[in-house]
Amino acid sequence: MSTQARGQAVRSDCSGGGGGSGIGEHSQGPHPRWQEHPYPKGRSDLEADSANMPATEKDLADDAPWKRIQQNTFTRWCNEHLRCVNKRIGNLQFDLSDGLRLIALLEVLSQKRMYRKYHQRPTFRQMQLENVSVALEFLEKENIKLVSIDSKAIVDGNLKLILGLVWTLILHYSISMPVWEDEGDDDAKKQTPKQRLLGWIQNKIPYLPITNFNQNWQDGKALGALVDSCAPGLCPDWESWDPKKPVNNAREAMQQ
Numbered sequence: 615m616s617t618q619a620r621g622q623a624v625r626s627d628c629s630g631g632g633g634g635s636g637i638g639e640h641s642q643g644p645h646p647r648w649q650e651h652p653y654p655k656g657r658s659d660l661e662a663d664s665a666n667m668p669a670t671e672k673d674l675a676d677d678a679p680w681k682r683i684q685q686n687t688f689t690r691w692c693n694e695h696l697r698c699v700n701k702r703i704g705n706l707q708f709d710l711s712d713g714l715r716l717i718a719l720l721e722v723l724s725q726k727r728m729y730r731k732y733h734q735r736p737t738f739r740q741m742q743l744e745n746v747s748v749a750l751e752f753l754e755k756e757n758i759k760l761v762s763i764d765s766k767a768i769v770d771g772n773l774k775l776i777l778g779l780v781w782t783l784i785l786h787y788s789i790s791m792p793v794w795e796d797e798g799d800d801d802a803k804k805q806t807p808k809q810r811l812l813g814w815i816q817n818k819i820p821y822l823p824i825t826n827f828n829q830n831w832q833d834g835k836a837l838g839a840l841v842d843s844c845a846p847g848l849c850p851d852w853e854s855w856d857p858k859k860p861v862n863n864a865r866e867a868m869q870q
Contacts, residue, residue, distance in 0.1 A: 688780040713745025723787040834863025
């Protein structure tokens with residue numbers, strides 16, 4: 615059972631949600647999965663499964679490296695904004711499930727209050743679903759388009775969709791809106807969010823020829839340069855990184 619599935623099962627039990635224990639539902643014998651693996655897998659078994667897993671499945675797994683990196687980065691972004699209301703996210707996958715932190719984040723970002731009331735103490739699953747629905751309805755009224763994201767996905771800890779939601783917030787509130795220094799409203803209206811982000815990067819590392827979001831980043835050095843520009847001293851030796859070791863370079867930059 616994956617970490618996500620376990621988290622869903624625990625929350626379902628705590629909220630008193632339906633579904634039963636599953637014992638009566640399989641009265642003719644144990645679940646096929648139990649027959650295949652009568653005892654819990656050890657770490658070596660899990661590592662073997664991961665090694666035999668196709669590349670596509672590895673990329674989609676809950677513990678895929680890109681998901682962990684993105685989750686950590688997005689969590690920091692959320693906490694940076696939540697700090698002013700004395701709230702914090704420890705686990706992005708599950709801490710938005712009751713809707714309270716999500717609502718707080720939206721109110722901080724938009725400088726507006728929710729359009730309707732929500733549960734201050736959402737102890738039951740239905741209350742959590744209603745809270746998240748309040749947040750999603752707020753985004754809809756703010757003309758922020760969400761694709762395939764509903765309250766159930768957030769409450770159940772669907773990491774992929776939660777990452778997509780946070781990225782949408784970043785795109786709208788930190789990239790699309792004219793909040794950067796030395797940027798006028800007229801300039802902002804003429805450029806797409808992607809163009810504005812590229813322009814910001816070019817201003818941060820003007821000594822590198824950054825013109826796109828693919829080939830220019832393949833050796834990892836541009837990422838190290840950007841990290842060191844934003845936080846001087848974190849990647850001071852990025853210029854000496856071996857371009858033939860792109861994975862090592864990118865990992866060094868992202869772990870800072």
